[in-house]
Amino acid sequence: MKALRTHAVGGPDTLTLDEVDAPTPAKGQVVVRVKACAINFPDTLIIRDMYQFKPERPFAPGGELSGVIEAVGEGVTDWKAGDRVIASTGNGGLSEMVAVDQGRLYPLPEGVSFEAGASLLMTYGTTIYALKGRGDIKPGETMLVLGAAGGVGISAIELGKAFGMKVVAGVSSDDKAQFVRDAGADEVVVYGRGPFDKAQSKELAGKFKDACAPGGADIVYDIVGGDYAEPALRSIAWEGRYLVIGFTAGIPKMPLNLTLLKSCDIRGVFWGAFAAREPQKNAAFIAELFDLLKAGKINPRVSETFPLERGAEAIAMLEDRKALGKIVVTMG
Missing domain, CATH: 3.90.180.10 (Medium-chain alcohol dehydrogenases, catalytic domain)
Structure with a gap:
């Protein structure tokens, strides 16, 4: 073979x-x-x-x-x-x-x-664990998804909408913007390629805040990291949850004073380790994905x-x- x-x-x-x-x-x-x-x-x-x-x-x-x-x-x-x-x-x-x-x-x-x-399995499995196992999500909350046009990002948009959330998608091009709108994103922010200077970082934080209005992002779903992480953290809501999924743009250094000011959490998401440690809970999440797939809520x-x-x-x-x-x- x-x-x-x-x-x-x-x-x-x-x-x-x-x-x-x-x-x-x-x-x-x-x-x-x-x-x-x-x-x-x-x-x-x-x-x-x-x-x-x-x-x-x-x-x-x-x-x-x-x-x-x-x-x-x-x-x-x-x-x-x-x-x-x-x-x-x-x-x-x-x-x-x-x-x-x-x-x-x-x-x-x-x-x-x-x-x-x-x-x-990997994309939707990661996301359902992130949202329900780590994110403590609630219907009506707002989620900001970075890197939203990739496989994991699309799974976050679809599951976020299936669970009753407002979804703001962050992408790097107009083509990707249309793709995530078609997937169900409520708002889209198109950002440039990093690295960003201080002014550019502040400008991006403002775009995220405007799109997540009025209260900011209850959930930040970060697949990207890099220079996109701090602007996203600055847009988070009071007692929001910042979910660390991956680092396609590099591992960021986060200003922890922002977690104090927002009384927010930064939470890691490692689906592979979760699936190995808690196979029964993972199997229940996968079964729920099959139900959502059958109902046409994810694709x-x-x-x-x-x-x-x-x-x-x-x-x-x-x-x-x-x-x-x-x-x-x-x-x-």
């Missing part, structure tokens, strides 16, 4: 398409014939050894996938060959087949494409697909912040 693998620390251009032996399922595992693998920001980091987890090389990136079960290992009773599934694997998804622990599998709902199924937006041999281009596109919604690699 073929797998797109990293053999040394580097960017997408260092990945190679290798011919490797097909896996066999160990006890408690199944082998999935991969149909689609979504690309996420951790894929850009894990190949550079910049992610929290560092698998032994060589390995294939790709942390969420969909496919069909090819074989089951000893002790697997809930799954059988031929079942359509989605899985969260951490890595390994950019392969034609992958062995997966049975606890990481979920049934792919009828009528949902492999591409959409592969785009559900993974796949903007572009790539074949496996061009998987490196897909990762580079996300790394360059050119993606709208989800990018998916398909296996033919």
Whole structure:
């Protein structure tokens, strides 16, 4: 079988398409014939050894996938060959087949494409945990989403609206502005590329405040970090919650005096660790996502697909912040 693998620390251009032996399922595992693998920001980091987890090389990136079960290992009773599934694997998804622990599998709902199924777990799983597990959200509150046009950002817009919130989307271009409006954003702020000087930072904070009026953002959903973080924090409401999701623009240094003045919280969101530590709570969140998907309240937006041999281009596109919604690699 073929797998797109990293053999040394580097960017997408260092990945190679290798011919490797097909896996066999160990006890408690199944082998999935991969149909689609979504690309996420951790894929850009894990190949550079910049992610929290560092698998032994060589390995294939790709942390969420969909496919069909090819074989089951000893002790697997809930799954059988031929079942359509989605899985969260951490890595390994950019392969034609992958062995997966049975606890990481979920049934792919009828009528949902492999591409959409592969785009559900990491993005929407992160967001439902962020909003309901860390954000203490309430209907009628206002949420500011930074980096709103990517896969995680779109999931925040859709789930925010599904849970009765006003959503303000921050994006970096007019094309992205229309994309997030179509996804349901109530207000949109188009910002430039950092770094920002003091005046530019103050101006951006003013734009966020105006869009979040009258009381500011009860929730800041920050996928971006960098120079965008402080203006967002300045726009937060009294006793607001600042949710730290990721750092596509770099890790910011936050002025903690603002947390005192606003009596607000900065809360980290690490969905992967939550899913491993509290699998039952995570399973309940995933079940809720399936209900929302069935009701048409969420809809993974796949903007572009790539074949496996061009998987490196897909990762580079996300790394360059050119993606709208989800990018998916398909296996033919």
